[in-house]
Amino acid sequence: MNMSPTFQNCSIKANCPNNGFIVIDANFIIYLIEAICGIVEEKLEDASRDDKFNFFLDKLNSILESIKPCAIDGAFWTSDCVYNHEMSPLNRLSTLRREAQRFETMCRQRNRNYQEVNRILMSHIREITMNINDLIMIKSLYSDNPNDEDTSLIAVSAMKSIQQYNSILLTDDGELCGRIERIVKRRILNLNGTDYSTQRIFPTNFLNFLERVHDCCNLDSDEFGYCMHHKYMIEESRPDRFLKAKKIKQVERAWYRFIESIVRKSTALECG
Numbered sequence: 001m002n003m004s005p006t007f008q009n010c011s012i013k014a015n016c017p018n019n020g021f022i023v024i025d026a027n028f029i030i031y032l033i034e035a036i037c038g039i040v041e042e043k044l045e046d047a048s049r050d051d052k053f054n055f056f057l058d059k060l061n062s063i064l065e066s067i068k069p070c071a072i073d074g075a076f077w078t079s080d081c082v083y084n085h086e087m088s089p090l091n092r093l094s095t096l097r098r099e100a101q102r103f104e105t106m107c108r109q110r111n112r113n114y115q116e117v118n119r120i121l122m123s124h125i126r127e128i129t130m131n132i133n134d135l136i137m138i139k140s141l142y143s144d145n146p147n148d149e150d151t152s153l154i155a156v157s158a159m160k161s162i163q164q165y166n167s168i169l170l171t172d173d174g175e176l177c178g179r180i181e182r183i184v185k186r187r188i189l190n191l192n193g194t195d196y197s198t199q200r201i202f203p204t205n206f207l208n209f210l211e212r213v214h215d216c217c218n219l220d221s222d223e224f225g226y227c228m229h230h231k232y233m234i235e236e237s238r239p240d241r242f243l244k245a246k247k248i249k250q251v252e253r254a255w256y257r258f259i260e261s262i263v264r265k266s267t268a269l270e271c272g
Contacts (some may be wrong), residue, residue: 013212016212017168018070020072021160021161021167022076022077023160023170026095026149028170029096030099033100036059040059041102053113060120061120064076067213070209070212077125078128080130083125085149087121090115090118130155134192138151138155141182155191157169158189158196166200166202167200168203168204170206176203177203184201187199
């Protein structure tokens with residue numbers, strides 16, 4: 001007997017724009033990991049290497065667990081090529097390994113450390129394997145030949161746009177958002193022989209997403225206020241090295257406030 005999947009609407013705020021299938025780009029994970037590395041170095045400056053790494057793992061898992069209830073199916077979605085080429089801690093040529101310098105320092109080229117981080121990420125993130133013909137077809141819709149990673153996120157966003165639920169593409173990449181707009185205007189995208197409606201795809205930047213997490217979770221406004229007032233979105237055209245020092249500092253500050261608020265909220269619940 002076929003069983004329909006069970007989806008969980010937000011129990012705190014009806015019709016919350018965060019509630020839907022959540023598709024993530026690599027920046028979301030890379031910025032989060034770099035921010036947590038910064039907190040580890042600040043809070044555990046004199047701790048042992050193993051203690052720092054264990055604290056990092058616990059923090060990464062707890063923050064993803066705190067955000068994940070926004071997803072109606074309790075997961076973050078991405079494509080296999082985005083995960084493997086950009087997020088994967090197991091691929092030494094991934095964007096994470098090449099660009100997130102403090103993460104590399106945290107792991108210190110220990111294979112076991114990379115495997116542990118990968119285990120946590122894979123417990124929250126689900127990959128969709130891309131069909132090369134679908135990628136070629138989507139690329140043909142644009143004159144500027146988008147890369148495989150951006151093209152695959154367009155495909156995943158369409159595949160998760162089903163029934164009455166929103167497909168939320170969590171990205172700060174303005175160029176990718178523009179490409180999504182063209183797909184939405186087409187109304188239907190045929191992938192591997194299946195027609196997907198594109199009318200419920202909504203690109204959402206990190207700041208707006210975190211604002212709504214703050215509202216739903218009743219996080220302290222004073223602690224989270226800095227994030228609300230600090231603009232850190234990536235420019236329309238992603239630079240070749242998008243983890244430049246200035247951007248890292250901007251994004252870290254927002255993540256610091258968010259993480260501290262999550263910790264305070266969890267502590268208050270435990271004490272109550």
